[in-house]
Amino acid sequence: MIIRVLGCHGSELTVVDGKGGTHECRTCGFLVNEICMVDAGSVSAGLQEIEQGKIRHVLLSHAHFDHIKGLPLLADNLVGRVQNGPVKIRALSEVLDDLRRHIFNDVVFPDFTRLPTVNSAPLAYHAFDEEKAFTFDNLEVTAVRVNHIVPTVGFIVRQGDSALLYSGDTSETRRIWEVAAREPRLKAAFIETSFPNDLRDLAKVSGHLTPEMFAREFAKLGRPDLPVYIYHLKPSYRHVIAAELKRLNLPNLHVLEEDQVVRI
Numbered sequence: 001m002i003i004r005v006l007g008c009h010g011s012e013l014t015v016v017d018g019k020g021g022t023h024e025c026r027t028c029g030f031l032v033n034e035i036c037m038v039d040a041g042s043v044s045a046g047l048q049e050i051e052q053g054k055i056r057h058v059l060l061s062h063a064h065f066d067h068i069k070g071l072p073l074l075a076d077n078l079v080g081r082v083q084n085g086p087v088k089i090r091a092l093s094e095v096l097d098d099l100r101r102h103i104f105n106d107v108v109f110p111d112f113t114r115l116p117t118v119n120s121a122p123l124a125y126h127a128f129d130e131e132k133a134f135t136f137d138n139l140e141v142t143a144v145r146v147n148h149i150v151p152t153v154g155f156i157v158r159q160g161d162s163a164l165l166y167s168g169d170t171s172e173t174r175r176i177w178e179v180a181a182r183e184p185r186l187k188a189a190f191i192e193t194s195f196p197n198d199l200r201d202l203a204k205v206s207g208h209l210t211p212e213m214f215a216r217e218f219a220k221l222g223r224p225d226l227p228v229y230i231y232h233l234k235p236s237y238r239h240v241i242a243a244e245l246k247r248l249n250l251p252n253l254h255v256l257e258e259d260q261v262v263r264i
């Protein structure tokens, strides 16, 4: 699998990078094999028109704005030029209901599952069930409920003899670690860590992790050597969180950056 990082932060901000330059933090969007977005916080800002046209599927972990922000503009860019059927938005039915009601409701934005016509619309909703694997375009996906403040899943995404774990937004949780620990093909984990250790109370109340909490969660997997890619850092705290993560001394821990490409 080839994972292209379009955005990997918990918000958007241009930050100083420590080398005299700046770095543009964008919200979470990961492009897998050019055809499947995992979350859609960043889509249209990071991709050219031809690249956006290749996207066939979007896996949504939940309905929070920083994970869906790119969807309305992706739909807008595709409308009127749909050739191979709509982009399939795959999520829990509760999440799809929220998109229908609050985003594509003909008020905030048009219902792009029906515009310009039902047969030529750029988006279609496809609900998945928890812990029931589904397949498309050589990928096999299992969604597992995690512990956030709205209905949220993480994913196990498999292709051939490789699999990755994507945590979604989560605080302390159990089930997804059990499912991932039983995955024989697991080659990498993408795990959220949003706040520094001294903002533990804020992390808890907003359903996120700090580096200390991440370390306890990751230990549940029983694979301390597994390559782990940290994402969803709140940009204002990026340097503090990265320093706290480094002190965990995990051998294969990486803090993701925009435009990075990960191959597993």
Ligand SMILES: [Zn+2]
Binding pocket: 010, 064, 066, 067, 169, 232
């Ligand atoms: Zn988020």
Ligand SMILES: [Zn+2]
Binding pocket: 062, 064, 148, 169
């Ligand atoms: Zn969230």
